[in-house]
Amino acid sequence: MASFGKPPPIPTRLGILGGFGSLATAHFYYRLVELTPAAEDAEHVPVTMVTEPSAPSRLEHLAGLGPTPLPHLIQAASTLVHAGADLLVIPSATCHAYYDDIARAVPAPILHLPSLVMQAVAAGGVRRIALLATTPTVQLGLYRAPADRAAVTLLTPDPATQAHLMTVIQQIKAGHDPQSAQRRLTELAGERWAHGADALLLGCTELPAVYAHAARPSPTFDATDELVHAVLHRFGYPIG
Amino acid sequence: MASFGKPPPIPTRLGILGGFGSLATAHFYYRLVELTPAAEDAEHVPVTMVTEPSAPSRLEHLAGLGPTPLPHLIQAASTLVHAGADLLVIPSATCHAYYDDIARAVPAPILHLPSLVMQAVAAGGVRRIALLATTPTVQLGLYRAPADRAAVTLLTPDPATQAHLMTVIQQIKAGHDPQSAQRRLTELAGERWAHGADALLLGCTELPAVYAHAARPSPTFDATDELVHAVLHRFGYPIG
Known part of the structure; x- marks a missing residue:
């Protein structure tokens, strides 16, 4: 059990659900490898990853249109722990709708993506941030409570713009032209709902996979890279 | 047991060692996702991945300079099988030095990277191919026997050029500038040892990660993409 003021022990193996x-997921692991300050193979983070693409759609379940994926998520998390993972991540903001239930079911700690992102946003001096995320993530307020705790104001799109963004996210998942997705994200970030924001947040982890760093408005926060930074910090790497 | 003329059963879960x-490894999984003809999340290949970066260096062991990584490789393969993987891949040509020992130790089939690459090369009508791979891969002839079986002539660099290539591979692993690696690979492929080749083979799986498709000489074969094609074929996806 962690004591107050004592840092958690350095994990030995990362589990990726x-x-x-x-x-x-592929983009998250790629960025983890890219951002790890490793001079040779042996200096990388040991990883076990389980994907469960056949789980019922969390997007449909959270919209009230299908069965829950929770048993699949718990099964995958348990497999990771049995395989030796002692720190877990879920590189999907939307899946954090099930965070409490998964965290209760497995004995290993799980990093909480929306919370660590909002801590990074606040630490960056940002007070008002414009959120691009899936419709369930916005509607369930998965970033809202962490933003409140960090005293950050969250701007979210009007319903028509949010529906348009959701279409872009589905097209990214289907492998449509990334350049076109990038253009549409830049347009969406420039619209009226986002006026007055100090920064943009790519809060859905599909978005950083197609939105090149060089093409992003400045400043932009990236949920995937923030998760990578948190992992590297926990594994004891020096982070800039 | 597979019968003559009967295709193997479609696997349910891919294991990535x-x-x-x-x-x-990150590049392999990224390309698997990119090249899978999936319209939505649920249509992707279920994957379990285990990385063992702390295993003793296979490059040092194969050069006679250190202990064998074999127990770590067998341990990782066993973990994959216990987690439900029923088809394994090792996205590293050099690791195929241990292929027979790993394959004997686990009950699931493992795709043999050098063999399937050489089958693709021969199927592409190529008769003479210039190989860029690690020094142990070249010295142990990991591509040589499959090339002989496929009636393909393998051209390999002279020792000084091979040593230079090995430096480039180590720099890629250390995260040096990919653009510089790409330039040096193009130079290496244009040198005397490769004259008369019909095609170039990126036989070490670090190389496709930094060598952009658009910058490669034509035709170039890519060990990572050939492994992805073989996986998708075995999982029953239509491949172009």
């Missing part, structure tokens, strides 16, 4: 979606 | 190196 993935496949939600697969592109976001 | 990774971390050799981590960049090659």
Whole structure:
């Protein structure tokens, strides 16, 4: 049990509960490798990853249109722990709708993506941030409570713009032209709902996979990279 | 047991024995996701991945300079099988030095990277191919026997050029500038040892991670993409 003021022990193996979606998962692992300050193979983070693409759609379930994926998520998390993972991540903001239930079911700690992102946003001096995320993530307020705790004001799109964004996210998942997705994200971020924001948040982990760093408005926060930074910090790497 | 003329059953879960190196593994999984003809999350290949970056260096062991990584490789393969993987891949050509020992130790089939690459090369009508791979891969002839079986002539660099290539591979693993690696690979492929080749083979899986498709000489074969094609074929996806 962690004591007050004592840092948690350095984990030995990262568990990635993935496949939600697969592109976001692949991008997360790629960024983890890219951002790890490793001079040779042996200096990388040991990883076990399980993807469960056949789980019922969390997007449909959270919209009240289908069965819950929770048993699949718990099964995957348990497999990771049995395989030796002692710190878990879920590189999907939307899946954090099930965070409490998964965290209760497995003995290993799970990083909470929306919370660590909002801590990074607040630490960056940002007070008002414009959120691009899935419709369930917005409607369930998955970033709202962490934003409130961090004293950050969250701007979210009007319903028509949010519906348009959701279409873009589905097209990214289907492998449509990333350049076109990037253009539409830039347009969406420039619209009226986002006026007055200090920064943009790519809060859905599919978005950083297609939105090149060089093309993003400045400043932009990236849920995937923030998760990578949190992992590297926990594994004891020096982070800039 | 597979009968003559009967295709193997479609697997249910791919096991990736990774971390050799981590960049090659991340690139392999990214390409698997990119090349899968999936319209939504649920249509992707279910994957379990284990990386063992702390295993002793296979490059040092194969050069006679250190202990064998074999127990770590067998442990990782066993973990994959226990987690439900019924088809394994090792996205590292060099690790195929241990292929027979790993394959004997686990009950699931493992795709043999050098063999399936050489089958693709021969199927592409190529008769003479110039190989860029690690020094142990070249010295142990990991592509040589499959090339002989496929009636393909393998051209390999002279020792000084091979040593230079090995430096480039180590720099890729250390995260050096990919653009610079790409330039040096193009130079290496244009040198005397490769004259008379019909095609170039990126036989080490670190190379496709940094060598952009658009910058490659034509035709170029890519060990990572050939492994992805073989996986998708075995999982029953229509491949172009």
